[in-house]
Amino acid sequence: MANKYQFFTIPNSKRQKFTYLDMASNTFLEEKDALLAQGYEVEDDSIYADSAQEAVEKYKSNYIYALEEYNTSSNPFYSLILIYKWLKGLFVKAK
Numbered sequence: 747m748a749n750k751y752q753f754f755t756i757p758n759s760k761r762q763k764f765t766y767l768d769m770a771s772n773t774f775l776e777e778k779d780a781l782l783a784q785g786y787e788v789e790d791d792s793i794y795a796d797s798a799q800e801a802v803e804k805y806k807s808n809y810i811y812a813l814e815e816y817n818t819s820s821n822p823f824y825s826l827i828l829i830y831k832w833l834k835g836l837f838v839k840a841k
Contacts, residue, residue: 748794751801752778754786760810764789766801 749768756763769792771813782788795801 748796749798749801751793751805752792753789753793753797753801753805754781755789756779756785757787760804761789764805766798768798813817 751766753764753766753768753837755761765781765786767774767781770776775818790805791805793801795804
C-alpha cells in the first residue's frame, strides 16, 4: 500500500531546499507546524508512493505539475481552475 507524503520548501528556492513528512505519522501535525514556523511552505499536493525515496523522485520530477498539466489539457473543469489561478495571480501582483 502506498504512503502519503507532504512536501515543504523554502520559498524562492526553486524546489531545491525541501523536506517531507509521512502524513500517516502520529506526529505529522506537530512536525508540520514546526516546519511552517521555520519558514517552509507546503509545496504542491500530497504524493502517494511506496517509499520515501520514490516520493522524493516523484517530487524532483515535478510529478504533480505534470499531472496538473495533463488534467488541464483533458478536462474542462481543470481548465477553469487554471484560468482562476491565473486571474488571481494578476490581482495579487497588482496590489
